[in-house]
């Protein structure tokens with residue numbers, strides 16, 4: 001692995017070395033390293049680019065790492081990763097994509113991830129997007145995540161895009177069966193002339209299903225963010241969506257909530273707030289010795305932690 | 306060490322502070338006076354949160370009127386807010402570490418929470434968001450000022466919202482702070498028990514210093530004023 005690749009791996013998956021457990025590291029369009037375990041199989045797809053990750057029922061306390069690295073300027077790819085998670089599992093999945101573009105051509109990764117989570121399974125899914133490089137070529141990412149939670153399944157998605165991605169459209173669609181629960185924590189920081197759109201649609205189909213969607217965004221420079229959080233309550237269910245944003249400089253944020261209740265026992269809540277950093281927060285940190293810029297940075301860092 | 310020269314603060318046609326002059330080098334100074342008399346405004350002017358429309362703030366012989374808040378902090382002034390500020394995402398430990406100028410790690414820095422009656426293990430990682438109660442926020446705010454140990458510490462109604470038990474602890478904190486800094490502590494308060502530990506008291510009314518003297522002299526002055534007002538009513 002080159003130094004750039006190692007660095008990206010650290011940024012997107014917090015890895016200094018090959019991980020333990022199952023993994024598939026994709027670098028510049030090909031599988032660079034792979035490991036399977038007795039309970040977790042990884043199979044290359046035949047028809048399209050991508051892999052199937054098959055996790056046996058009852059698999060507990062195991063992890064799968066599937067980071068993607070792009071360091072060739074101009075590389076464009078669409079990758080399909082399908083997760084089949086059996087019943088009664090408890091697993092952590094670490095995905096993430098890092099693009100280093102030092103050339104003049106746009107690099108783009110479109111990842112389509114679908115999750116079939118079996119009954120009463122618990123999944124923690126972590127996905128981080130990161131871009132770097134000095135080239136004029138853009139770093140583009142369009143992740144699509146499709147989630148199907150069966151009865152009693154639980155999924156926590158922690159998604160973040162903290163730096164260096166020029167344009168992104170993140171789409172998340174989920175369906176929840178009885179007593180299933182989905183939590184999404186999405187964090188995004190844009191700067192310069194970056195654009196980011198996040199669209200989440202959750203169908204609460206089963207009785208007793210719940211979702212909690214929390215989106216935090218900071219738009220600096222001339223960047224633009226759009227957040228759409230939609231919840232459809234089709235049964236006795238509880239849904240909560242929260243969109244909390246800080247705008248700085250000339251940033252623009254458009255937050256659009258959409259709640260649809262199709263059942264009289266559906267209880268749906270949406271909260272959205274957009275504003276600049278509160279003056280008194282800056283004042284407080286300045287009384288502790290930070291200058292205005294340092295205070296701003298600390299507030300933003302905390303907000304996106 | 307602190308001198309205010311002809312400080313005024315006017316917003317539109319409302320005079321909030323009117324030609325305030327004072328000089329103090331005392332250990333404990335209490336500022337008291339009716340609601341809306343300008344106490345918080347005065348202290349915010351000393352810290353630099355508000356720029357006066359006229360006058361100068363002199364600290365250790367130096368005119369600091371034009372200094373930003375953080376420069377004043379570096380020169381040795383700290384301020385515990387009347388209404389502590391909440392932050393989404395920042396934790397108690399983050400701010401206490403900052404209060405110690407990064408000289409202590411989070412765990413060490415949070416030991417000071419014991420002095421305000423909070424268990425460091427339970428509060429260290431709490432976010433300073435609206436899940437903390439008003440009294441908890443207030444105690445943490447006081448802990449931050451104690452952690453900084455500045456030459457001039459400003460407290461805006463530190464006892465407000467704090468229960469009886471911690472009242473004695475609060476006074477112990479002021480004493481410990483003084484023992485550490487040998488500086489000055491300026492406390493805005495309406496509480497007799499705080500006024501009773503003050504060396505001097507500033508009595509502010511309608512934006513002017515009506516009386517600034519040794520504790521007992523000001524307490525009798527206030528008592529006389531209150532008696533007169535009661536008679537009139």
Ligand SMILES: Nc1ncnc2c1ncn2[C@@H]1O[C@H](COP(=O)(O)OP(=O)(O)OP(=O)(O)O)[C@@H](O)[C@H]1O
Pocket residue numbers: 316319321338339340341342343344345346347387
């Ligand atoms: N920016 C402003 N514009 C208009 N009026 C203001 C402004 N800031 C403060 N005031 C007014 O100035 C007066 C003094 O306010 P200040 O907060 O200093 O009072 P205080 O003595 O601390 O009162 P309290 O005991 O209630 O805390 C109040 O009448 C307040 O409404």
Ligand SMILES: [Mg+2]
Pocket residue numbers: 344345346387461
């Ligand atoms: Mg006040």
